[in-house]
Amino acid sequence: MRQALHRFTRSTDRKGLFDITREAERFVAGQGIAAGLLTVFCRHTSASLVIQENADPTVRSDMERFFERIAPEGTHYEHDLEGPDDMPAHLRAALTQPSLAVPVEGGRMLLGTWQAIYLFEHRSRPHRREIVLHLVGE
Template sequence: MRQHRDEISLRTEGRRLTEITRRIDGFTEDSGIANGLLTAFCRHTTASLLIQENADPDVQLDLMDAFARLAPEGADWRHGAEGADDMPGHVKAALAPASLSIPIIDGALALGTWQGVYLAEWRAAGRQRRVLLHAIGD
């Protein structure tokens, strides 16, 4: 049994989905693990990780619109010390996962044809974000 870990650091461009599949693919290749499990963990309370369609960019836009309807800015939030977008960001992060588990088969992520891994930034302004990666297997 082998283990490998690393961290992705990226600057987001504000409220949007940023695809990180290629960076995770590179980590998986570097791990030398042929069969196992990758865990990705977002180290923030106003960002999330998602597996979503990467073929039609309208899917990403529609998802962001749906989340905006679920937790709008300007609602009567008690927590507002860090700006109007902060508490809606916390709610969205509570609804979307902070971590993902993806099988590694024959040295590659076992994603479906149209699946990509995304970091969802829920705040309006870009931020420096970190995603911890850990792979275990043979």
């Protein structure tokens, strides 16, 4: 059993979904591990990860609008030290996930035809988000 670890940073300039599939694909392809499991981990509490459709961009815009409705910005939160978008960002992150597990076979991730891995930025202002990739396998 072998394992490999890699970190990368993704800059965001707004709220929304940012495709990080290519970074994960390059990492997996370069490790020489034919079969295993890739863990993708976001090291933040106001951003998260999702696997979602990559073909129709309206899926992403509909998701973004949905999360705006269920956790709206405003001054009605007790936690507001970092601005009106901070607590809603934590709520949105709690409803998604900080990590994903993706099977690997033949040295490639087994994502479905229309699936991609997205960093889901929940804050309005620009951020630099650190993502950790951990691959275990043979």
